[in-house]
Structures are given as C-alpha cells and as structure tokens.
Amino acid sequence: MSQAAGLLVETPLQRFRAEFRESKIAVAALLVLAIIVLLALLAPWITPQNPYDLAQVDVLDGKLKPGSEAFAGYTMWLGSDGAGRDLYSAILYGLRVSLTVGLAAGFLALVIGTAIGLIAAYSGGRTESLIMRAVDIQLSFPAVLIALMLVAILGRGIDKIIIALVAAQWAYYARTVRATALVESAKEYVEAARCLGLSHARVVFRHVLPNCLAPLIVIGTVQTASAIALESTLSFLGVGLRQTEPSLGVLISNGFEYMMSGRYWISFFPGIALLVTIVSINLVGDQLRDVLNPRLKR
C-alpha cells in the first residue's frame, strides 16, 4: 500500500496550493492583496506628489473634485483633500501606515500569544489556570474597549497603537495555541521526543509548535485584518494615530467634516481602499481556514 501511495506522492505545499486554488474568489482576493501591498511599497515612485512634503502641496489645490487638474499640471483622479493633497497619493501613503501597523501588531500578538499559550499548555497546573483565567477575562471584553482603555492610558502615536492592538489581540492566539498544543502534546511523537531525552525547549519549538502552525496562520490573517480595522477606527475617533502619521483612518476622519457639504470623495476613496484591504484579507483567511482545517481534509 505504501508503494501505491508513493506514486501519487505530492509535497504538502503542492497539495496546499492546489486546494487553495479551488476557490476562485480566494485566489482573486490574494491577487488584490498582492497588488495592494505592491502599491503601498512602491508609493514614492508611482504617485505624482509626496503628500507630506509641504513643498509639493499647494493649498490652492484644496477640495478639488475627482479628475480635476492640479496646479502642478498632473490630474488628481481621486480629487484632493482640504489641505490640497492629492488623494491618490495620500491613500497609497496611508496604506503604508495602515499595513505597517496591522502587520506589526498582528505579528507581535502572534509571537507573544503563541509563547504564552505554549507556556500554559506545557507547564500545566497553576500557571496554566492562571494564564487561561486571564485569557478568559480578556476575551469577555470586546477588543475595541480594551484598545480604547489602553489608548486612554498610553496616549496617541504609532508605537502606542501597536501596543494597544497587541494587548487587545494576544488572547486569541494564546487560547488557540494552548488548545492545539494540548492535543499535540498527548500524541506519541511528542512522547517519543521526550523519551529521547531532548530538552524542553527543543520538544516545544521543534516538535509541538510546528504542528500548531495551521490554526495560527488562519487566526493570524483574520486578526491582522481586524487590527487594521481597529486602528482605523481609533484613528477615526481621533484617539489613534496623529495627523503626522496619516493612516487610512486618519484620512477618513479628515474627510468627515467635508461630508455634509457634499464633498464625499475625501473620505469615500480612502474608505474604499480600507474596505478592499480588509475584505480581501478576510477572504484569503476564510479559504485558508477551509484548506488547513484537518477536519475537512479529504
């Protein structure tokens, strides 16, 4: 039987790719996401102006309709905001900030949450129940409340927002890792590794952790999307990032005051950018969940 299976052998990565491709929507979302990241990375080279270089911004260009021509000669396809910044440029620069915050917060929360979850699962006893009690308490409050509380304490700024987001999200990772690690630790290969006399660190990091990765990746994508949404919400409320660190949320917030006078584009277009980013990350995450979930394996 093992020989028959050998003929059809494919690496896990190949199988993963093939299964991921089964959903056209997810592939499209991944493509969109790649384009967004690329646009954000290339922002300085593909935008007509650096919206935060005062020498390049002309107040006389303020509040122009989409498609108007700027004083400097280029066309503002998405219009301009109250300070005369080209919105297309501002959105690409804003994407950089939003993605940086989202990825940094997502990654840090993943590392910290995973470490805490592994400690809980591996040490057991009182340490475990203490950690899990903290996780339960935290998860019973909505993330936005915890983030608000921390922002109230820490103040504004990019580093503080990242801390607040990490503090609001680590518990999701910790709970998942602990649950998975408990299941994995009870399996024979872990026992075998222990019997070989390997160190605790080696057993945890080389044997248990790699087998907990699948659910972590899924939660990581979804939580990164929610970190981006949460950051923009806080920035919109005026308690997140400062005007000097213009994320998409800050741009939307700036446009809010012009909304009533019918100048919709100032918050509309940054909002669309935010929306497309969040929805495409979530779609990719959804498909990852389906592909990586061992219960659905055929």
Added chain:
Amino acid sequence: MSLIVFFGVNVIGDPVDMLINPEADQAEIERTIRALGLDKPIHEQYLYFLKGIGSGDFGKSFIFGEPALKLILHHMPATIELALVSLIMAIILGIPLGLYAGLFPERRSSRLIMAGSILGFSLPTFWVGLMMIMLFAVHLGWLPSTGRGDTAVFLGIESSLWTRDGLSHLFMPALNLALTNISLVIRLTRAGVREAMHQDYIKFARAKGLHPRRVIGVHLMKNILIPIITVLGLEFGSLMAFSVVTESIFAWPGMGKLLIDSLLQLDRPVVVAYLMIIVLFFVVINLVVDILYSVLDPRVRLKDQGS
C-alpha cells in the same frame, strides 16, 4: 483593575495646560491646580479616589465641574436607548433572514444573505456609518444626520422612541450599531436551523402531520432561540462599548461620545469613571446571562446537579 486604570490615565498629558487660560498668571495656575487636587502626590490622589468610589464619588469633571458619575449617568439613557433599539433590530431582521437562509440553503437569495452577513462582519462600523450619512442624509435627504431628536415622556420613561422626530434621528445610528449583530444573528439562526432540521424531534413533528408553520414556529424556534438569546445577551455589553464609535459619527449624546470628548480634553475623572462603569456593566451582564442560561436551558441545570 481600578489601580491600573487610575494610574494609567493619570500619567498622560497635563490637564493643567489644557484647562487654564494661556494668559493666566502664576497665582491663578497654582490656585486651579490646588482646586483640582493635582498638587498632591499621585498615591495620595489614588487613595482619595478610592475613598470617593466607596461613596459613589468618582471625582469632579475638570471640564464641566460636575461630578463625573452624575455626568455619565446623565448620558447613559441615550446610550441604553440606542443599544436596546439596535438589539431589537438585530432580532427582527436577523432571525427571519437566518431562518430563510437555513431553510432554503441552495437558493440564490440565501447565498446573497450569507454574503451580506460576511460583509456585515468585516466592514468597519464607522465607514458604514459614514456611507449611511452620505446616502440618506446628504444625498437623499431623507433622514437627519446627527444628534438626538425630540424626546417625550411616556409611561414615565423619557425617550426619543415616542416622537416622530426622535425616531427619525434614532434610525440610522441604531441600524449602524446593529449591523454586526444582524450578521451574527443570521449566522447563528442559519446554523441552528440546519442542525435542527435533521434532528429526530423535527422529523417526528413532521411525521405527525403538523403544519410546517407549527413545526418551524414552535418546535424549531424553541430550540434554536437558546443560543441566540445567550449570545445577544452577551452582545449587549459589546453594543454599549461599540456605541463609542457610532455615537461619535452621529453625534449621539451618549456615554460613548462623552468618553471620546473627555479623552481628547484630558478630562481624567470622567474617563476613569466611564471605564470603571463599563467594566462593572460587563461583569453584571455576564453574570445575568449565565443565570438566564441555566433558567432557559434545562440541560445545563441537569448537568450541574449530576456532577
């Protein structure tokens, strides 16, 4: 908890800079600092604060000069009204839609409902709120965009539910706040229906020849409502917290807007009092839902007695 919040909040910024007229002389600044109790060391301020909480006193708002607790309680009815209305919206919109999607999972309209519910989850609330203002208030001009409308007193409760103007002001913010919960209820109901339809008691009720309406309305609903009610109960707390966002967009004069304004103006006592009250709220809600759960679902009670 109170320790973290109090110390944390009191480290940020210097409210004196914000509060005092820039042209005030040194003597006046000194006098204000003393009047607010800011000249004392921070641990003394904390002890004073704890003593105050014991008697229900969270300190006076720096900005309004009123007790913080009174200020928050004054803003609370508007928030509770908003949260309750959006909870009701979630139920009357979410359950029928979820029921439909669960009973006819293959229809295109069901797929549309489910796609909509995914959007409801992933779209940021504040952005949807903005779009609603843009569409209904600015573009179409059907509904007022901000503020709370007229209120009237009926059955001893002052609420904007009793006036036309109040209702028209309430509709958009409540729907905006309800969006996530509508999606949640749709998904819960659909999952519940799909699971229950294969159960023996449904098959039996059908085999008895009961009218489908009775099977769905009585046998099915009774069973799927339990998890929905539990989750919605817990969500009520989240609604109160999320109203921070909705209230800011629609300028709804509730607790959430008060919190944001206070944060921006470094009005510490109000921020501390809000956070303490909302935490208390959460603890109470969780407790009540836990108790309700065992009242509603006999299985939970039996399990407890068995162990």
